Amino acid sequence: MKLSKLVVGIAAFSCFSVFADNGFYGEANVMANWKDNLDQQTGIATGFAGYKDKVKVKDIDVSYQLEGYYAASGDRFIATNESDEFALRVASLIFSTDYGSFYVGKGYSGAYLNLYKRVDIHPFSNSEQYTMNKMLFRQGKYSDSIIAYVTPWYDSAMGKFQAKMALVNPNSNDGANDDVLVGRILYSAGKFNAVINLNRIDEKFSGNADNHHYNRYSFGADYTFNNLTLAYTGEYSENAFSATSIEGYSEQVHSVAISIKQDDFKYGLSYQLVNSELASRDDLGLVIGSVTYSYTKELDFMVEYAKYTGDNDFFVGGNTNPEDDSFTIGARFNF
Incomplete structure (x- = not known):
């Protein structure tokens, strides 16, 4: 196990318990x-x-975060070993002014x-990387080497708008300084929220410079x-990288979710569906x-059932199959 990752893990889990917006925080799931x-x-x-x-530095608010x-190693979807058990996944600075905010770091x-x-x-x-069942949409939860600009919220008669732009460059050896270019517009009006987003992924990021760039x-x-909250996210890929064709392939992933909060209970139901030119x-x-x-505020108990549907070969050859049933019970401790 790499010493740096071990030190990070030990330091992180030695934190004291607080529930303020700022300070030490954490969570453990069994x-x-x-x-x-x-x-x-x-x-x-x-x-x-x-x-x-x-902290306030003259006219600039500086926010910082380390996480x-x-x-547990032994992931079902990617090769791991014990050195992957501890990692620093957030290390960021945010510089905020009346004209917007700049984000720099990973997270x-x-x-x-x-x-x-x-x-x-x-x-x-x-x-999460060690999920019980792999999500079908392609967007990951974490990114490295991010620089982003976020505008203030702008009020209008129709609602509030905000724009975000980012350059993400996680691979420093692929010959491209713009692995992923991001543009995003957010909208909010009362209880309704909406977002549109574009990720332009450089062809060199695929490892094959002959590929087309991927939108x-x-x-x-x-x-x-x-x-009750109803939610939808749609992901539309154009020229998604393929190991067999430099032209790539098109794909849609539709995700819907319903959440209900009643007293001390939260009920969740979701469904994801892929329509893809890639047969598997x-x-x-x-x-x-x-x-x-x-x-309590600190302790939750959870139960979950998940099942893949469809006749395909996406998971064939791995440790799971499309028709798998998965049942999980557990607890979550927040501090």
């Missing part, structure tokens, strides 16, 4: 999972802890926070009725249902 074609698994699924704060992450993907988070509502099958268009919206991903679906009971 679970027991039963899944077709896999042995029963029990233990800490994921955990993270960090520190964030904000360490732990996840949560803006596209994820603004579009995909609204449908990523479940405790165990989600966008990923996304749209997300949600509306809240009292204690076409007509692949994922349905997830979950219930979370908030025992």
Whole structure:
């Protein structure tokens, strides 16, 4: 295990408990999972802890955040070993003025926070690296080497608008200084929110400079009725990178989610569906249902069921199959 990652993990999990907007914070998830074609698994699924704060420097507000992450090794979808158990996943600075904000560092993907988070509502099958079931949309939850500009919110008779632009360059050895260019417009009016997003991914980022550049268009919206929230995120890929064709392929991923909060309970139901020119991903679906009971502010108990649908070869050859049933129970401790 690399010493630097171990130190980060130990430091992160030695934090004290607070619930303020700024300061030390963290979360640990324990679970027991039963899944077709896999042995029963029990233990800490994921955990993270960090520190964030904000200071005033003349006319500039400077926010900073560091966050360490732990996840049990043995992931079903990517090759890992024990050195991957600890990592620093957020290290960022935000400089805010009346004219907007600049973000620099690594951390949560803006596209994820603004579009995909609204449908990523479940405790165990989600966008984390060590999820119980792999999400079907392509957008990840974290990004490296980010520089972004965010405008202030602009009020109008129709509602509020905001724009975001970013350059993300996670690969420093592919010969491109603009791996991913991002443009995004956010809209909010009362209980309704919507976002449109474009990711332009450089052809060199695929590892094959002969590929066409890859455009990923996304749209997300949600509306809240009292204690019920309806959400949708659509992802439309043009010239998605392919190992067999420099032309790439087109693909759509549709995700819908319903969340209901009632007393100390939260009920979630979601469905994802892929329509793709890539035969192995076409007509692949994922349905997830979950219930979370908030025992206290610090402790939640959760139960979740997930199932892939569709006749395809997307997972064939791995440790899971499209028709897998997955059942998970667990608890989440916040500090």
